[in-house]
Structures are given as C-alpha cells and as structure tokens.
Amino acid sequence: MRKIRLGMVGGGQGAFIGEVHRIASRIDDRYELVAGALSSDPQVSAASAAELGIAHDRAYADFHQMASAESEREDGIEVAVIVTPNYLHFGPARVMLQHGIHVICDKPLTAHLEEAEELAMLAKDSGCLFAVTYNYSGYPMVRQAREMIRSGELGAIRLVQVEYPQDWLATDIESDGQKQAVWRTDPSQAGKGGSIGDIGTHAFHLAEFVSGLKVSSLLAELTSFGEGRKLDDNAQILLRYNNGARGSLWASQIAVGHENGLRLRIYGEKGGLEWFQEDPNKLNLSLLNMPKQILTRGGPGVGELANRSSRIPSGHPEGFLEGFANLYKDFSELVIARGNGDDTNIEDTLLPTVADGLRGVRFIETAVASSQAGGIWQDLN
Amino acid sequence: MRKIRLGMVGGGQGAFIGEVHRIASRIDDRYELVAGALSSDPQVSAASAAELGIAHDRAYADFHQMASAESEREDGIEVAVIVTPNYLHFGPARVMLQHGIHVICDKPLTAHLEEAEELAMLAKDSGCLFAVTYNYSGYPMVRQAREMIRSGELGAIRLVQVEYPQDWLATDIESDGQKQAVWRTDPSQAGKGGSIGDIGTHAFHLAEFVSGLKVSSLLAELTSFGEGRKLDDNAQILLRYNNGARGSLWASQIAVGHENGLRLRIYGEKGGLEWFQEDPNKLNLSLLNMPKQILTRGGPGVGELANRSSRIPSGHPEGFLEGFANLYKDFSELVIARGNGDDTNIEDTLLPTVADGLRGVRFIETAVASSQAGGIWQDLN
Amino acid sequence: MRKIRLGMVGGGQGAFIGEVHRIASRIDDRYELVAGALSSDPQVSAASAAELGIAHDRAYADFHQMASAESEREDGIEVAVIVTPNYLHFGPARVMLQHGIHVICDKPLTAHLEEAEELAMLAKDSGCLFAVTYNYSGYPMVRQAREMIRSGELGAIRLVQVEYPQDWLATDIESDGQKQAVWRTDPSQAGKGGSIGDIGTHAFHLAEFVSGLKVSSLLAELTSFGEGRKLDDNAQILLRYNNGARGSLWASQIAVGHENGLRLRIYGEKGGLEWFQEDPNKLNLSLLNMPKQILTRGGPGVGELANRSSRIPSGHPEGFLEGFANLYKDFSELVIARGNGDDTNIEDTLLPTVADGLRGVRFIETAVASSQAGGIWQDLN
C-alpha cells in the first residue's frame, strides 16, 4: 500500500501533541512525513525538520509557504496536520483547504466560533477531507460501546455521565513558565475556554459519539481556582439530550490525584456501560438482572468494528497512541479511496469531522455564556 | 458495662431497615431490645415481637401505648428507634421526646419540613438525645477522611463530588407491589423526594460531614424515568459551598449496574481523596506531587478516630453493618454518660443529630423547588 | 427462637480471636454467652467475665471447673467455644466432649496429630457436635463458588491456586513481645507449623471446600525469614488432587504489602473463578468464550445457598464478621434441631467438622515433613 504524503504545521521541538500525531501516523505505516512548518521560529523549524528527516527544502518558515510550495509539487503533501495552539488552527486550516490539501486538525477546532463556522463552509466547498482529532473516539472499546448502543443493547438511553478530571493545573505552574500551561491558560492563545476547551470538548464529543444523542441544552458552572488564572480550570455542566436523556459533564484540571481520568458512563432502560480512558482495553457492561460483564479488546463478545480498530490479541494492552492511530488509519483509507475514485463521505465514517469541530466550539461558547450569566440553561443548536 | 434498654417502632416482619438497626445494636453488645411497636398490624406486631424475644406485655399495638407504658416502668426503654416509612417518623419521634425517651430515627427525618423543624425544637427542649441514622458517617475510613481534612492535609477544599447511583428502580417494580418500592415511590408515604430523599440525603450529609463545609446554594434537575412514577428517580444537582468550593451530587435509582454506589471525592489545594461505599475499608489519598496512596482501615497512617471505630485488624473487611453499629456504639456512650452526670452534647460528637436531619429535609425541599422552577439556583437556608 | 447457652474458653482481655467469636455469635442473636474460663490468670478471667456480663459464679478459674459445674446445671452451657492458643485446644475440647457439651474450636484443631486423632474419635463417640472455625467457608460468595463447581458449571477441575499472604511478621516483632506474635512463633504453643498452621490451614481447607476435591499428595518448601524465628513464616507448596488436578498453595507472613490476602482461583475445563477475601462480596466468573462476569453477594445469578448466608441487600458490603457469623448461625440450627429430635449430621452441612480439623493438622505435619526432607512429594493420608 502506498504511503500518504504528510505535512505538519506546528509540533517543533518542545511541543507535545505534535509528536503524538507523528507516532500515530507511523504505527500503521500509511503516511510519510515529508514537509513541515514546524515552528514560528525559523531556526527551531529547521532544526526540528532535520531531526525528523524532512528534506531541507521542505522545511518551511511558515504555513503559507508550505501550502503554496507543496501544492505546486507533483509529489506535494496530500494531507496537512495542524498541531499549533488553538488560536493558530484557523489560519493554516483555511490556507490548506484553499490549496486543496486535506486537513487533520487538533481540537478545539478554533478559538472563535465564527472561524469554526468559516472552516466548516470552506471544507464543504473545497471538497477536501477534514478531520478533528477527538482521538478518544479512536479507542476500540469506545467504538464497541457506540456500536452496542446503536444496536439497542441498552434500550433507550436515559443518562449520560461523563467526566474528565486532571490535576496538572492544581497549582499555577503557568507562573513558572511551563510551556503547555502558559498558552492553555491564556485567552489570547486558547480562546474562551480553559479546561472546558482543552478537555471538556473531548468529553462532550465522546458523550455524543458513543450515545448517538445530541445535547439540546446545557447549564454550566465554570470556575478558576488557580491564582490569577483567567480561564476556567474546573467546569460542572448539566446537560439535556434531544431524546429526553439527562446527564452531566465534569472537566477539571485541578482535581488532585487524576492524571487523565476521562470516564464515560451511559445508562439505558435495559443496561449500563462504563469506559475509563486509563484502562482503555476494558468495557464494563451491565444488563438488567444479569451479573456485570467486563468486555476486553479482542475478547469474547466484541464486535467487528472494534476488532478492525485493533492490532494485537486481547490481554496485550493497546494504549493512547494506538487509539490515536486509528484516526490516522481511517483517514488514510478515505484519502486512498478518493484517489481510487471512491468519494465516501467522511460524515459516514467514525471520524470526527469539521462539523464535530464546529459543534465543539459552539459547546465551549455556550457553556461560557451560561456560566457568565450566573448558571442558566442555554440551548445548544 | 450495662446494656441500654431499647424499644423499636416499625421494623416488623417483611421490613428491611429494622433488621439492620437490630443487628447494628447487637454487634457491640451495648443494647437489649425489650419493647416494640413493630407494625401497624397488631398481629404482625405480636408475631414479630415473639420472634425477637420481646416479652408479650411489651409488644405494643402502637407507639403511643409504648411511650406511655414504657415511661412508667422502672425498667422502661431508654432509647426508641424509629424505622417506619418516612411519613411515620414524625409522630413517634414527637411522642417519645414528650415522654423523655431518647430517639434514634431513620432518615430522612420527616416527610415535611415543618415537622422536622418541630422535632428539632422539641428535641432541644426535651433535653433528650436525638440521632438520625446517616449511617455512612459511621464507616471508619469516612471518619478518617473527615479527620484528614480537618487537620488540613488537603489544604483549602475546592471541589466536592458525590454520587449515589443504584439501579433497583430501573423498572417500575412498584407496579408489581414490591414493598420497598411501593412506599418509596409514593409521595404520601415518602414525602416530596424520591431518590433524592432516599439516598440523595445520605450523599448530601456525607459531603458536608467529611468536607466540614456547608452548602450555601444549589441547582437541581430531578427526573422520573420509571413509567408513571410520581417522584424523582434521578437527581443531578450542582452545589456551591460556603467557602467558595464547588461540587455536584448525583443520585439515581435507575443507573443499571450500580448496587449501592455511594462515592465521595474531595479535592483541596494540596490533595484529593476518594472513598467508595462498596469497598469501604479503603481510602484513596493523593497528595500533590506524590504517588497515590491507599489507606486501609486499621493500616499504617490511619488515625485514632478511625481506629476507635473499628473492631478487627486490617485486611479483615468490616462492612455496612459495622459502620452502622458505630452510630449505635457512639450513641450508647452518650446515654451512659448522661446516666453518669456527663452532659456531653451530641453536637460535639460525630453523630448525625436532629439538626442534621432537619438540614436533610430542607435539602430535599430546596432541590425539589429548584427543579420545579426549571433548574435555577436556590439558597439553602 | 430461643438462644443457645454458650461458654468460652480463652478470649480474655488482650486476646484477639475471642472477641471475633463473640461478635460472630451475637450478630444473628442465636446465642447468649453465660459462662467462661477466659484466662489462665484468674484475675484476668474474672475481670474479663465482668466486662462481658457473665455472672460472677459462672466465671471459672479453669475449663475443667467450667465443664463440671456447667454440665450439672439445669441451665448449663450447651456449647463451648475454644479460643486459646493452639496447644491449649486439645485439653478443653476433650473435657467438654466428655461432659457432653458441643464444641466450636478455633483452628488449627490441635498442636499435635495424635491429639487431633483423639478428638475426632471422642467427638464421634460422644455424639456431640464439633465444628472447627475455618471461617472463610462462611462467606456467601465462597459458598456460591462451591455450589457452582458442584453443579458442574466449570466442568472438570484442572487447577486450584490458593494463596494467603500477610506481612505482619515481616520483622521479628516477637522479640518486642507482641502478644500474638510471641505465641504464634513459638513451637511449644503453636505446634509444628508457623504460617502454615496459622493461615496455610485456612487456605488448604478453602481449596478443598470450594473445589470439592481432596489433595492426594504435596511437596512443601517452608522457610523462616524472620531473624531467629523457629517456625516457618513462608510456605510454598505444590499439590496434586485426587482427580488429577494440580495446584499450588502459598502462605506467607512476610510478604510486605499484604494484610490478609487470601485468594482462591479455580480453573476447570469450561470456566474459571476467583475469590478474594479482602473484597469478599464479589466472585469473578469466566466461562469459555464469554466475557468475564462479576457476581455480587445478593446480586443476579447468585443462588439460594449464598443468599441464605447473607443478611442485607447487594451493594451493602458484608465482611469478615458476617462470614464468621454464618458458622455460628449454621451451628445454632444444628443444636436447635438436636433439641427437636432431628439428628442431622454435621458432615452433611457446610460446617467444617472435627474431621476437617484433623485433616488440617495432618496437612501441617505432612508439609513440615516434606520440607524437612528437602522438598519431596509426600502422600497426604
């Protein structure tokens, strides 16, 4: 199978998520990273490119150059990955689409709602593929959970409880210049949401993705506990879903003792299930009047969809990177299919789309508005 | 040590919580059950009394008789335990106080706020001891958690997350006449609260008991999922605490897969802790920049207070009944002390008092009001 | 239901297991403790009796007196409980049987094989009931496990893995005079076995009780790690069962981090199960080609036998004391039945008998012999 040519915006030395994307793109051997505008600092950009084996002439000073130059090459990049801070997603994403380059963009899609809306339109008009890396949807047992709910195993859904506690911002490490903390707590770089943008959107996407429901309205209580912090580091949200289900979402970056504690619990008339990101190869399933069952990735009772998103036998744990890689793998299949004249719509796959990205930004802004109004119910269209 | 003479109201054949109280009272050998008005059905009452070894002449047809007769005996009951359905707490509690008999009453204290207020006043005026069995406060590791927070180990508290999911009302078993379900889903017997009254008050008390904080306002979303059910079977509540801490409370009786899943998590500036009722001998403790620790009942690092509430060595699990028994044990010490001229105030012990009971009823009514108003913030006072 | 009159040998102030027996006897209200020879020190004996509400004239200086005096009273004790150190089981047990008093004896039955053999014969000849408190067989989910294996749910059993690690003897606390450690590490008081006698026999009984198999031969490696310790504090044993199954037993009192870690895992042709004493309300069940299931005490899929050994609903944890109490409850039913002319054989109940006690002593002596011979296979018969 031929490899897809990839270019990266952001992700130079010292970055975190860029390396995650690179490993994820390598695991299934479907991509080769051939170009990059890896840093706004030209020297960092060049040094990072060298380290990554990107040819000197394809290490660009900025994303505009990359888009122009690559789109003119016979062997130019087919896909651009955008892993800059939130406020710098919009610019490169727009330019790539304008040059007919498919986009994989980190979340949240943009720092402002209007930008997200513009990207959604642009993506549609361009005909390019556009995925947003709500990567938790790539875990096999998350997909298994979704499939079980779609097939009606839990009956009508009544409750969706999702939480995403972390503790890395329990103290104000941004004052000490910790790079990740600095930009994520700065409204000019992160947008209006703090914890709600960084992790709350993951939780929100996961809840809708697995339940198959849509949130119709919400009520949010956002708080900043870190001294002098301008953005929320804790978010408590009540949710009403379109079918009458209820739920809550808790995101926190000051909950001491939690590393990356994304947990989803969904309850229907006939059953309940639970998935926990830190133990991702398991899915707890409870059906009415039956003992609790623990499904395992690759194990008995797990369906085709999850198995296709899995590489090694049960009991050999796959982790965060493999789940992330599933998005890359799925995206690669769409790109290859395009080349073969198959125009499968990305909306018909499991991949989070630009529309999901837009919905995530709307979620952030609605929650912020609800909280600023003192905690009142707000519609989420 | 002499045994305290106990009388019971309710708890006849077919009841659940009455037997729990009886076992709890026996474990530490501080009480003898000598009188009862065990059922509103005289035949059930007599048969139940016989089964329990209560003398025929002290098996009363109703609680009025019991109060009068016992208060006139030299060897009359010193303590009355009230384990009737909620709406029948008020009457017997009042009568016992009026006859100078100490009271242990199941929760919620009453079905109506005014009754709770009256009992609180009566208890004060009577000089009798009055405890409400928020029994989860009796678990040794719950007391350990409280003690650690009081001593400042977690720093200022920021977040209190409490949840209490069950699933026994996932279907409308009250239609089939299941005795516990019938009265607990009937407003005329249970009061205004369904799940919020039955288990939400436990969660509320536990959160305040352990954190040492008071809830200042709340916003509730109560729902009834069971077909035709008149009271809530699911409650999502946001809470603001008096020191600025935030929190949420989730109580549910339709969350399939949960048996008695009371879980408390509290986060402060310097640490977090977690306690789970179904694994009650453990307390998870996370201090900033240290590995998570698991404290065990009777194990290293556990203090005097918890150890005094414990009977057997670590690793030999104590359970629900032993935790419940701790309330009985503490209460017995107060009664004995009274007899010895020591007027220790029940408010100065760990025991849940009539004031806590009143606060619980107020919590229920405030939550119901918030929810009925569409989900708005309400002061809790 | 009338209460059975109980006398206790040993268990005075400062003892551990005596109090456990007393609580266990109280939980279901079937016994009253009316006599005692609680300590070899007459003052301790009297003081302990007073504390326990035993009448002055039934607080005996020694067990001989107790046996004689009580057997002559109209209202004399029906059952004697023996909770002295191992080497002091034989004497009182023999005397009680000789006076026609039923016996509940702590484990191991005796410090010497010949004594155990004598008791087994005496018990048979006397017609008295005799139980040995291998109390872990009283846990409801242990009984559930046994029942599932008997009914063939796991198919023919292939493997029995049992382990019982503790750490309280990791250092030589006997040198500091810790009372429990002193006698349990002293061959003249404990007998030939250290950890193997104190906890290994529990594990051995549990393995046979649940599997329904008998060990036919064993090979043992006993070690003493504590400085200057004369008895084993760690035992590794390979086992061959009478049906060809294999297994191992590990008992240790120096395995730092374990409190009371008795764990049993049994594997058959069609399934496997696991039970862990520190989380005793659960039973993990794995059937071929099905997801793992977690059965809970009182929950779905649990049978009559376990449910009869249980008091409160699922999710409300019962613990060590309730499991222990099940032996007392079962024993009380036999005693009452005798009084009613029903001579149900104790061998036909779930109770551990004097024969089980004898088998436990034989297990200890065989293991010691195997180990002393350098680790060779020995028949167990």
Next chain:
Amino acid sequence: MRKIRLGMVGGGQGAFIGEVHRIASRIDDRYELVAGALSSDPQVSAASAAELGIAHDRAYADFHQMASAESEREDGIEVAVIVTPNYLHFGPARVMLQHGIHVICDKPLTAHLEEAEELAMLAKDSGCLFAVTYNYSGYPMVRQAREMIRSGELGAIRLVQVEYPQDWLATDIESDGQKQAVWRTDPSQAGKGGSIGDIGTHAFHLAEFVSGLKVSSLLAELTSFGEGRKLDDNAQILLRYNNGARGSLWASQIAVGHENGLRLRIYGEKGGLEWFQEDPNKLNLSLLNMPKQILTRGGPGVGELANRSSRIPSGHPEGFLEGFANLYKDFSELVIARGNGDDTNIEDTLLPTVADGLRGVRFIETAVASSQAGGIWQDLN
C-alpha cells in the same frame, strides 16, 4: 537521526509476532524495513514483501540468500530480525552472525540447548549485537521496579512470585488447525517446552531481570491438560534463588479467564512491589509501615530510567507495543553507537542478550527434566 536498515526473517502474511516487531520498530522512527525472507513459501514471501513496501529484489526466497546478498550491498541490512517458529531461530541467526549482521531474535532463543550454546559463542566471536526479545523488560514500570530494587528500596529480597496465566489453549484448538496453536504444541517446531517455552521463559526472565537475582535451582511439575497434547500447557515451578530467596513460577495456557496475565510480585525485607502486564502503567509499592502506593508511568516518584523509556504523559496509557518498541529503541542506540566508534557492550544495557536467551533455553530443559523425574530439585547451571 539516520534510520537503521532492517531485514526480517519470517513474519509473512498470517503471522502474528512479525507484525508486532514491525510496529515496534516503527514507533520511534529509528528503522526502515528494507529486506525480508518473510516466508518459506516464495509466493507468500513475495506478496508479503510487496505489502510491506520492500523492494522486489530484496524480497528473498530464503534467509541464506538474504544474508549473502545483503552483506554484499553497500546499503545492506545492518540488523536482521528473526520471527520464525522456535525451531527455525537457530539457522538464520547463525547465518546472520556469520555475515556480520546484528540480530534481534524472538524467544525462546532455540529449540535445543546445544544450538543456544552455539549461538552464544558465535555472537561473542562475531562481535555482532544480539538481542532476544523478552519484551516485557521493555515496559517502563518494569524498569522502574528493577531500579528500585537495585537501589535497595526493598532491602534484601526474600520472595519472587511470578505467574503467567493465559487461556487460549483451554481447548485443543490445534486440532482445528489454528496456526499459532499448531506449531506451539508441536515438539518438532516448538522444542521441549509448551507453555513453559512460550510464556514461562518470559516469566523467568522477568523475575531475574527485575529482582537482580539468579535462580540456582528449581523443581517443576509440568502438565498437559489439553486432549492429546504432547507439550505442557501448565507449569508449576518452585525456585530457589542465589541469595537464599524463594519463589514460585506458574505458567498456564489453560487457565480460563486469563488473557495475558503476567504478574510479578517481589518482597524484600523492607518492602514489596507488584506489576501486572495487563495494567502496565502502574507499579504497586508497599513499604513497611506505610500505606500502599501506586506509582504511575510518568508520574511522581518515578525515575529517569523509566521516564527515558516513555513517550507520553502519565495518564495516557502506553501499552504492549510501546514496551516492545523500547527494546528496538535501545538496540538502535547501540547500533548507532557502534557506527560512531562506541563499543558499549550490550551486556551493560537493559537489553536481553543472547546469554539471556541461552539461560532461558536452559531453564526450559531443566524444568522438563525435573518434571520428567517426578518433580525433583535440579540445579540450574
């Protein structure tokens, strides 16, 4: 950083472990797979090579050809990976060494002890690097455990308990032609060991690797439960270590309910630790008289060595493939260092060497001999 040129022997379509090696080699981007003798069937070999992007002229019909041809190319492979069934490790490994090509070989090293001895000598004489993929030693928290023991945190080691239960051979699936089962249960392909060779050697290596001890003697009880099975599918082994420590090793492929349950527990005078392969990001640590601690990959209290073997932050689980990749990464550094004139000895790294591979084969043969002699102690040397 330049990529190392890799050739693969075995691992064609339908194989399992070959793909694991390929992913492991890709994760850190240090290798490129440029040649292969992927199958003994030339057509499968060619088709597999095409699928993997190996140039047509470097897809060899057999490993002899590959060794000759590649060793003559300027850009020939530097490292050969051998992922054939056990009995086919020796041939290719020998040839590669003879052509001066470094070797990464799957375990067990060979099917016969003499072959393993020959390879050990050849490797030494050739000056080539030779690693055996006891991949569990690559997990960060395994390395953390080793480091803590080396630094004396647990004190002198007393006990090493290792177990490795699986259940995939609970029924005789080899009769149905399941490819992995067929060769692994066939002495002519697997060698003398069944479960002991396939997984027991992993457990054995892990125990010595982490404890820093050497087994001096062992006693084994090997059993075949699968109908008509010629090799063991269950192994119970007692071990004596060179410092006087004791231990046991249990490997099973018929323990229903276990997927890949490798678990290591080590106890010293001052502490104990536990690591479980199916939850590999955690390490349980118990120090005397302190609460149990749970160390997490990348979390507080974890050292340099583990952190260097890790890619992403704590709470984002790494799994089996990342652990495996650590061996590839470490090996790549040695190869690059060689090119730079640095002759760091592989024995001075964490990598399992040909000597470890030889020791593993000796362990298998000694265990088989012990068991065949009826279960007697045998020196391991």
